[in-house]
Every structure is written in C-alpha cells, then in structure tokens.
Amino acid sequence: MKRSTRVQYLGFGFLYLAVLISVLALGAIVYFITVNGIKVINWEFLTQVPRRAMTRGGVAPALVGTFYLTISAILFALPMGLACAIYLTEYSPKSAMVNVIRMSINNLAGVPSVVFGLFGLTVFVKFLGFGVSILSGSLTLGIMILPGIISAAQEALIAVPQSLREASLALGATQWQTIRKVVLPTALPGILTGVILSIGRAAGETAPIMFTAVIFYTRGFPKSIMDEVMALPYHIYALMTEGTFPERQTMIAYGCALILLLLVLMVSGLAIYLRQRSRKYELT
C-alpha cells in the first residue's frame, strides 16, 4: 500500500472517531437522564406542588413558571425580531446604518447569557421597578433570543424567490401589500422553525432569569405577571446546590432535566420536520 493511501486511511479513521464521539456524547446524555428521570416522572410529579423541603410532591409550579416565561419572551421578541428582519431584507437601503444594525445583531448574539442577566437586573428589576418578576425575566429572555429570531427570519425571507415579489409588484400591489400577502406567507415555515428553536432556548436558559425572575420556592402558582416564579432550569440548579436531602433532590433534578431534554427533542424534531416539509414543497 502506498504511504499516501495509508495516511488517508488514518485520517479518515480520525474523522470517523470524531463524529462517533459527538454522537456518543448525545447518546450518553440522553441515556443517563432518561433512565434516571423516568423513575420519578408520573402524574403527581407533573401536577403537584413540592412538599416536605423539596423531597416529595411534584414540580408543577416550575413547569408553569417556565411556560409563562417562555411564552412572554416569545411574545416580546417575535414582533420585534420579525420587524427587524423585514426591514433588513425588504426595505433596507444600502446604508451605513443598516451595517451598524447588522453588526449589533451579531454582537448581541455573542453576549454571554449572564451579562443579559446583569442588564435585566439593572434595567427591568431596579430601574423600571418591575422587581423580580415574570415580566423582568421574560423581557430579559426576549432580548437574549432576539438575535436568533432575527437571523432565522432573515434567512427565511431571503429564501423567498425574487420573482414572487416582482410578480406581486407588477400586479400593482404596494410593497407593504407584497410583504404581507406574498413574502410573509411564503417565508412562514422558515420563520416558524426559528421561533420554535427559540422556544427551546428560552425555556432552558438559567443565567438570565437567575437575578430577574426566579426564586427557589413559591407556595403556589404565579397569579400575575409581576409575581416571582419557579422555573425548571433554575429548579435543577437549586436542587443540586441547596437543601438537605441531596439524594432525593438529585432524583427530582433528573426528572426536571428529562422534561427539559424532552422539550428540546420535541422542539428540534418539529423544526426538522417543518424544514423538510417546506423543502419538499419547494421541489414540487
């Protein structure tokens, strides 16, 4: 065998190994969390409030809290992100301002999540006086997921064929009519994919809500948007670092981690399904 062929075998072997490690990592995480988490998840776990210093009962308030935080974050970030994407792809004049906006979106995407937490603490909790609440937390989360929503929406809008826009404009439609009736409906699957992935991100983030929305334990369910809440990701952290019954708490944390993992798998699955469906649609 030639030396170069041997090197090729060795090199390709390494590539197989690399991809195998990535797959195994996912496999290990899913396996350990599922096997342990499934033991504690039952109807009571999903619907009851925690009891006896977090060792009995369920995690329902954390589920509800995460639900509220995520939905409000999306409600805040989606209109703003969509408007920004529409402006950049449909209206944007080639100006310096647009480049500045593009750059700030990229930079915002790279800001560490804990820094968003500091921002939320100063602006929403302290300065605007919202206190530690669902409102503060979801606004902070909303700003964090904004760049993701903008770039997903931008990608979807760019993928809309130029000929569709031209056809609509040629029929006498104004630009806003074209965007609303032609471009947006065509780009909808792509935009939805981005939104769905952002749901996963918002639901799982901990650092931004640590100082802005969550506490370890609430007696019941949040009654208004100004209430502080429990949230699944923070609940995992709190269970692992506080309290006096580490073993029992670890099992409950496994349950919470499994719920988060299932959420992420569902969200990614849905996104992949949507993407493939829209691809099929394009081909036919």
Place this chain on the structure above:
Amino acid sequence: MPQLCELFMKLNNEKIIRSAFGGLALASLLFLIGIILILFKEGLPIFRIINLFEFIGGKAWYPTADPPEFGILPLILGTLWITVGAMLFCIPIGIGSALFLHEIASFRLRSILKPIIEILAGIPSIVYGFFGMVIIAPFLQNLLDIPIGQCALTASLILGIMAVPTVCSLAEDALSFVPKSFREASFALGANRWQTLTRVVIPAAGSGISTAIILGMSRVVGETMTVLMVAGGAAMIPTSFFDPVRPMTATIAAEMGEASVGGSHYHALFAIGLVLFLITMAFNIIAELISCNFRLKLGLGR
C-alpha cells in the same frame, strides 16, 4: 401588537410602515448600547477603591472579607484554563465532524447526523451542567483517582462537547463554500482525497474554519451554568487541570444574589461582566473581520 398592525393596514402608508419597521430594527442596536452603558455605569465605580491594574492583576478574590480584596486574576485564569482545555477537546472533534459530514458522509447519513449535532446545540446548559455534575465528575474522579471531580478538566470536557455543534456547523458551512473546481483541479493532479482535503480544501476554507473556532471560544468563555456546576468554584490561581476553578461567569452568577446593591462587591461583579463582554465582543469582531476577508478571497461578494 395586533391593533398596531390593524392601524398600519388602515393607514397603508408606505412611508409610515417603512419607518416603523426601521425603528423596530434599531431595537437590537439600542439593547446593545444599553448593555454597554449599564456595564460601564455599574462597573466603573469599583475603580474608585481599586485601580485597573490591581483589579485585573490582583491575585486574591475575597469580596466578602474585611477589608475585601477584588483581584480577578484567579477568575480570568480560571476562564482561560477552561477555555484552552475545552478548545483542545472541541477543535479536533468539531472540525473532524465537519470534515466527516463534508467529505465522507452519504446524503442519508448526513440527514441523520446533522439533526443530532443540532440537538446537541439545543440542549440547555443547565442540563449539560447537571449531567457533568452527577455523571462525568464522579466518573473522572474514580477513573483518574483525583481528590475532587469538579475541576477544570471536567468543565473543559463538558464545555468542549457543548461547543462542538457551533464549531462543526460553522466549519461545515465554510467547507461547503470552497468551489468544486478547487477539488477537481487537485484530483486531476493525482492527489488522493485526504491530500486534497488537507492541502487544498482546508487551506481554502481556513479563515472560515478559524471563524468557527473563534465563535466556539466565545461560546465557551460566556458559558455560565455549566461552569457554575462542574468547575468546582474555588477562586484560586489554578496550577493543574485537576484543580477546582472559578471562571468569571460563574463568579457573577454565584455571588450576585448575595452582593448588596450599590456596594463595592456589586460594582466589582459588574466590572467582571464588563471584562467578559469586552472579551466576547473582541472575539465576535475578529470573527467578523476574518469571515469578511474569507468571502472576498473566494470571490463570494459580501
């Protein structure tokens, strides 16, 4: 928002709509400026009691001692060690996976592997942290017979895995931008696939791949919950990968709750946030410059 849309439709005035969208587009710029302003406003007061050099270069972080000491060198070094460790792990795996997807995988295999990488990217950092804390840390502790499982090594390992999807998908994008003609020319000269890959495709995609690595590093530096749970949390200057460390992000997350608002500890934590922000922003700008260059080089326009 729906009422606002209704209003737009009734008005149906192109100019108004256009400027409304433009205004909303400015939001991300405003948020970025807001973040910068707040980090400076809340972080700078710490320099009334300590100068910049003592802050960055100080070897002791005892914010609650009397008198308190605010040297963040141990925290910076904690971040640095973990970042270096994570990249040692992440670069071969991430780039290797990207090359596999690009060069070896069939269409079918790709359509299975890409979602897997995507799901790895979607798993929340708290789940990685939890997994590291209950599975990886005890495992490494037994395997290597070290005194504490939550150390720089464990954190590097987990963060390395976390950054793989970022590095892999960006590097794969860069590889796919390399024109087919480059490969064909190389094959025509008698090079085999590996030679073509290492001497033609990788150099051509080089700056795109470096962008991928830099953005992966930026993710590792900014990661919070994972390091908070698996890095060990000791604010000491690390001497080996088996030492527990306390990176900058973990310090902010762990201590913000107990720092009194407006106190020097509070300002010190914001100043750490500022340092973190500047580091990640520098990474992003470097990545952007390199990728701009890259697109020009391959003639892809802007």
